[in-house]
Amino acid sequence: MTQQAAGQSLLRLSGITKRFNEIAANDGVDFEIVPGEIHALVGENGAGKSTLVKMIYGLLQPDEGEIHWRGQAVAVANPKAARALGVGMVFQHFSLFEALTAAENIAMAMDGKVDLATLAEEAQALAEKFGLPLDANAMVGDLSVGERQRIEIIRCLLQKPALLILDEPTSVLTPQEADRMFETLAQLKQEGTSVLYISHRLDEVRRLCDRATILRGGKVVTQCVPAEESVESLAAMMVGEQVHTAQREGSAIKGERRMQIRNLNYKPLNPFGVSLKNITLDLHAGVVVGIAGVAGNGQSELFECMSGEVLVEPKAILLGDTPVGQLGINARRKLGSAFCPEERNGHAAVGELSLSQNLYLSRQSTDSVLSGAAGVIDLSALSRVTQSVIQEMDVRKTAEDPPAASLSGGNLQKFLMGRELSRNPQLLIINQPTWGVDAMAAAHIRKAIMALAKSGSAVLVISQDLDELFEISDYLAVLHDGHLSNVMPTEQCTFSTIGVLMGGASEDVA
Amino acid sequence: MGIAESILLTIATAATPLLIAAMGELVVERSGVLNLGVEGMMVMGAATGFMAAAVTGSAWIGLLAAIVMGAAFSLLFAVLTQSVATNQVATGLALTLLGLGLSGMIGEHYVGMAGQKLPSLDIPFLSDIPLIGAVLFGQDPLFYASIALTVGTMWFLFKTKTGLTLRAIGDNHGSAHALGVQVQRYRYLAILFGGACAGAAGAHLSLVYTPQWVENMTAGRGWIALALVVFASWRPWRIVAGAYLFGGVTIGQLHAQAIGVPIPSQLLTALPYIATIVVLVLISRNRRLTLLNTPASLGKPFVPDH
Known part of the structure; x- marks a missing residue:
């Protein structure tokens, strides 16, 4: 580190500390990026990666420590100042405007006066150079997630940054799209641009990055050359303890049919939503079916149709033999099904309400024991059930019955899963069970899902995480642009066959 | 001047205050802020404008005072919703109630007093063209201002970088x-602009339309302006259509009452409100299209993290 002295370093952080309400998100972080390297910042969710890069990009100010840019101490007051230095950033949760066109979105990030027509031309030229196809006049809301990411990248590259920060860029891409992005990054490196690559996908980091800095609990654990490490050793550094992956035991025994979907068509009200086209799917007892797909290909729409958040043709969905297309969520719950939507805070749970209140919300219609005489809630029964869920799922919390929002993502997700699992539903439908959840909690949740199926329930898991789907599913299908592929036994699938389907190829090609 | 001419003239007069107030609110809502205080700011503008004109003897000073008052009143809303992050709906409603009460109190001594009228701008020769001459070239100054405001707003929102930024904030402030x-600076300015427009619209009522001060003289026009913005799907030209439809039916029903059409006068008086809402609801019945144009962060509070 010290040999690569001031002259050679592009960005050097020393002793960076940032606290939120006494809790240090970053604690004395030191690291350095040299020109023309791809540097990985690796860590679990909550390790402080996002906080750190927000300080580099001027969105947050460090409480302590210094940022040196090309050897000079600098204060990055805001993103504009960061861009003036030569720092560009592509966000994990996109910072695009859905109601504006691609060109307008790019113009938003350019400082000073811009002419939309010339800007669109420049963007198009740059897009061709880096092999990133782009339609400058398309409304962003109509584009796929991969296309949106391209706009973000091009928007950054137009400013010719010396350092490009990418926050979890491949989490929204198919394997093939990710490969193409790696080529773009290699090309940038050739031209002398440095890249700060934030990821928790360790195989990517090994393939792509020259050096890696590993964060855990807001501190730098170590630095290494990822090519010299194995995925397992990187994971151990990142998590700090061994992670046990769940293991499927033998092939599942297909029981009776619990849910049948036939020719489900649905056009969402949201103008940027995805229409479902002719979905056909059966869910059987004892079997986990995984639905893969890039985000924004109809996953939330499919979930809403199955759970009853939106109503469809009565006979499009059968629970057992009952047509439920026109029945609401509670009616479907009473027929033995359970649902766990994505977005923990605000959809699956009400952040301001306590855990027991959240439990009551989802189970008030099915668990008569919770409602005592005359519709008065039986608080002691509720507390008993809540505590048993908390114990069962090993939910770590700060108070007896804290508000849902005060739990970490992983712990809240464990609680929400437990809330549905402890009813022993005949059918469980989950959207993104482990999104943004730390590795230990994710492993716990996956085990619980498989145990439920083994006990004879039908389970459907919608996920963007291919590793996860391969780990827990007995059967796989791919959702692309509202079409569902055939359901295939997991043993017959590979990452590349699923990846091709995620990219929209028809099954004959795959 | 023929009957047709005078009808067209009065339609424009009835439509102008709605157009001005709604165009101001359009800019506010495009930035993602919902200010339900239009009625309150408008009535404050009407009262202040009338009083300032009566005291100074100049309708122009009255107009200026109304604009300043509208903006100042909206500043209260801006501070509360942007800096203190209060609920926009509740704050806007409070602004309307406060405006109605406050204007009645400060204007008490001016009720029934003869007022000043903003002079019409007669453009020589052009205003003598039959039928359209007086309508297009012999109107009050605020009529021309409302046309300029519409064109200017369209140009600002869709042709300038600042307008693009404003729309972007309304779409996704995060x-x-x-x-x-x-974000907050843009919203402050948008709110002030909306307030100034509402003030000017109020001045039109008390300095042009009926040059006098009566308590609650806005008579719900601020609410109609708000409804216009929503049903016009946040598009400027549709606001023009809605405002003139309202003006047309207002004048039409007055003439119908004069002729003695056998319909209860209460129903006729309500007709402009009903007709405007019905037509705009029909226009905006395509919910997908409406959602597409709705500023996605409308009414949501925004507090940047530190």
Whole structure:
């Protein structure tokens, strides 16, 4: 580190500390990026990666420590100042405007006066150079997630940054799209641009990055050359303890049919939503079916149709033999099904309400024991059930019955899963069970899902995480642009066959 | 001047205050802020404008005072909703109630007093063209201002970088903030602009339409302006259509009452409100299209993290 002295370093952080309400998100972080390297910042969710890069990009100010840019101490007051230095950033949760066109979105990030027509031309030229196809006049809301990411990248590259920060860029891409992005990054490196690559996908980091800095609990654990490490050793550094992956035991025994979907068509009200086209799917007892797909290909729409958040043709969905297309969520719950939507805070749970209140919300219609005489809630029964869920799922919390929002993502997700699992539903439908959840909690949740199926329930898991789907599913299908592929036994699938389907190829090609 | 001419003239007069107030609110809502205080700001503008004109003897000073008062009143809303992050709906409603009460109190001594009228701008020769001459070239100054305001708003929103930024903030204030846009500064300015427009619209009522001060003289026009913005799907030209439809039916029903059409006068008086709402609801019945144009962060509070 010290040999690569001031002259050679592009960005050097020393002793960076940032606290939120006494809790240090970053604690004395030191690291350095040299020109023309791809540097990985690796860590679990909550390790402080996002906080750190927000300080580099001027969105947050460090409480302590210094940022040196090309050897000079600098204060990055805001993103504009960061861009003036030569720092560009592509966000994990996109910072695009859905109601504006691609060109307008790019113009938003350019400082000073811009002419939309010339800007669109420049963007198009740059897009061709880096092999990133782009339609400058398309409304962003109509584009796929991969296309949106391209706009973000091009928007950054137009400013010719010396350092490009990418926050979890491949989490929204198919394997093939990710490969193409790696080529773009290699090309940038050739031209002398440095890249700060934030990821928790360790195989990517090994393939792509020259050096890696590993964060855990807001501190730098170590630095290494990822090519010299194995995925397992990187994971151990990142998590700090061994992670046990769940293991499927033998092939599942297909029981009776619990849910049948036939020719489900649905056009969402949201103008940027995805229409479902002719979905056909059966869910059987004892079997986990995984639905893969890039985000924004109809996953939330499919979930809403199955759970009853939106109503469809009565006979499009059968629970057992009952047509439920026109029945609401509670009616479907009473027929033995359970649902766990994505977005923990605000959809699956009400952040301001306590855990027991959240439990009551989802189970008030099915668990008569919770409602005592005359519709008065039986608080002691509720507390008993809540505590048993908390114990069962090993939910770590700060108070007896804290508000849902005060739990970490992983712990809240464990609680929400437990809330549905402890009813022993005949059918469980989950959207993104482990999104943004730390590795230990994710492993716990996956085990619980498989145990439920083994006990004879039908389970459907919608996920963007291919590793996860391969780990827990007995059967796989791919959702692309509202079409569902055939359901295939997991043993017959590979990452590349699923990846091709995620990219929209028809099954004959795959 | 023929009957047709005078009808067209009065339609424009009835439509102008709605157009001005709604165009101001359009800019506010495009920035993602819902200010339900239009009625209150408008009535404050009407009272202040009338009083300032009566005291100074100049309708122009009255107009200026109304604009300043509208903006000042909206500043109260801006401070509360942007800096203190209060609920926009509740704050806007409070602004309307406060405006109605306050204007009645300060204007008490001016009720029934003869007022000043903004002079019409007669453009020589052009205003003598039959039928359309007086309508297009012999109107009050605020009529021309409302046309300029419409064209200017369209140009600003869809042709300038600042307008693009404003629309972007309304679409997603979090993303705009991440790009380094000063969300609150833009919103402050948009709210002030909306307030100034509402003030001017109020002045039109008390200095042009009926040059006098009566308590609650806005008679719900601020609410109609708000409804116009929503049903016009946040598009300027549709606001023009809605405002003139309202003006047309207002004048039409007055003439119908004069002729003695056998319909209860209460129903006729309500007709402009009913007709405007019905037509605009029909226009905007395509919910997908409406959602597409709705500023996605409308009414949501925004507090940047530190």
